[in-house]
């Protein structure tokens with residue numbers, strides 16, 4: 001009998017790319033929903049920026065960052081955050097509910113890359129929206145929004161890719177948890193809350209009280225937003241860059257591997273909805 | 276011949292959390308880890324050769340889908356061993372996926388928000404389907420299953436039957452060596468069912484596809500499968516040829532006769548006397564309607580000939596020889612035995 005051959009790397013890569021494309025296309029069919037989400041959170045964020053501007057008007061030395069630095073940081077944090085919004089969990093939960101995950105398990109693309117390809121599709125669409133956000137940000141932060149140097153831009157971009165990898169791996173791990181719990185909205189809300197606080201979305205972590213900062217250091221979330229933003233804007237010392245990137249990579253790989261191990265364990269036990 | 280699927284003492288026991296009625300009982304159950312087990316499939320052994328087409332039938336809850344899930348690697352068996360195309364499915368899922376097509380009639384696999392045509396293209400790349408194979412499978416599916424009118428409509432807007440056809444087409448695009456079809460004809464109209472059967476036959480003719488088909492429409496089986504696996508409450512009740520099944524479980528046939536004229540008493544007596552050597556029972560529903568219940572030993576041709584000779588027959592039919600009737604009776608007797 002002809003032995004079965006595993007799909008080649010090239011095939012997997014081609015599958016990954018085309019699945020990402022189709023996901024992006026799907027997401028574009030729901031562009032109105034995406035736009036509304038973005039506009040409403042963008043509006044809230046503008047108000048937030050205006051409040052900070054007011055704070056700095058009263059006291060130009062309100063924090064360790066200058067007014068321009070602060071504005072640039074907040075705009076970039078918002079931009080990175082909206083660029084990395086992926087629907088890994090919601091998509092997955094919907095499919096679990098309907099008992100459709102079975103289909104994803106029966107593809108020649110491994111489950112984790114199947115999910116990652118879809119997440120990539122999400123991010124591709126987000127990237128389209130990043131342009132207007134950046135343009136709008138210029139109104140608040142002006143030239144402070146530009147990368148500190150060409151090197152800073154490269155490091156920031158690299159860091160952003162790693163941030164994507166971390167954000168995806170966190171989602172993937174949580175997806176496994178929801179496999180076990182059968183319904184996992186609870187853990188997703190918990191993650192969202194922790195992310196809000198500890199990623200540096202609302203303020204750079206240097207502004208946090210000591211105790212909270214210490215907690216943040218033990219969590220991966222700051223690597224998702226604060227690290228790429230600081231590298232891009234040059235708020236981090238260039239000498240620190242290798243350490244920051246290595247830290248991101250370590251979190252990414254660690255979470256990814258953990259997710260994959262949990263997935264294997266889950267697959268040995270999980271039960272598919274009847275039908 | 277090569278073995279496509281091998282199952283040895285295969286079993287699956289589901290564990291489920293004990294549920295309770297009412298709020299307080301429910302609350303208590305929430306904090307307890309009590310569970311109950313359901314043996315969905317037990318001690319299943321069979322071997323399917325490459326190129327065979329096998330119908331898997333059984334009542335609701337008999338364990339058909341559970342079996343298919345174990346054969347495809349979605350579920351890990353609790354007992355026994357399974358091999359599909361020479362690999363343990365749950366362990367080498369990706370390898371197997373490349374040569375396997377699966378339809379779960381209840382669960383659309385195809386992407387929801389984009390038109391089927393684009394999903395097909397996606398699958399072509401994902402499965403690295405060679406151009407010549409794809410040209411054949413794609414056209415065969417589009418023509419045979421008449422997908423042309425809705426290939427460019429997002430799948431979520433399709434009717435159940437249209438979506439099912441796309442799903443079936445999608446599962447066979449890469450000309451898999453083995454296809455598991457769990458209720459692929461659910462929700463299809465009679466004509467489309469016919470098309471689906473033709474499609475399966477054509478794919479098999481062209482690629483020698485091994486087919487495992489689960490269905491509640493036994494005409495699907497009659498049209499496409501030579502072999503039957505019959506499950507009864509998780510156990511294998513029958514494994515063999517379709518004809519063998521019909522012979523073994525058919526208890527007899529009934530000749531239903533509608534008469535042009537009322538038959539008078541002497542005519543009836545003459546007929547009954549002539550057939551006295553056969554194991555038959557005459558039931559006169561009305562003076563115009565006769566049922567002759569023939570035991571398995573009775574010769575249907577002889578009975579029919581006598582009836583035609585003695586009576587003025589307006590219409591005549593034989594019932595009970597079809598797979599449908601046999602299976603109905605089998606399920607019913609199974610129920611009776613269980614009670």
Ligand SMILES: Nc1ncnc2c1ncn2[C@@H]1O[C@H](COP(=O)(O)OP(=O)(O)OP(=O)(O)O)[C@@H](O)[C@H]1O
Nearest residue numbers: 271272274275289315334335336337338339340341
């Ligand atoms: N995830 C599950 N957890 C617990 N029990 C299950 C689960 N899935 C199926 N069962 C039970 O296992 C038995 C077999 O189910 P299965 O879905 O295999 O039946 P089936 O033969 O496919 O039936 P149908 O014709 O209705 O599709 C049923 O009694 C069902 O209730």
Ligand SMILES: [Mg+2]
Nearest residue numbers: 275339340341
């Ligand atoms: Mg079923």
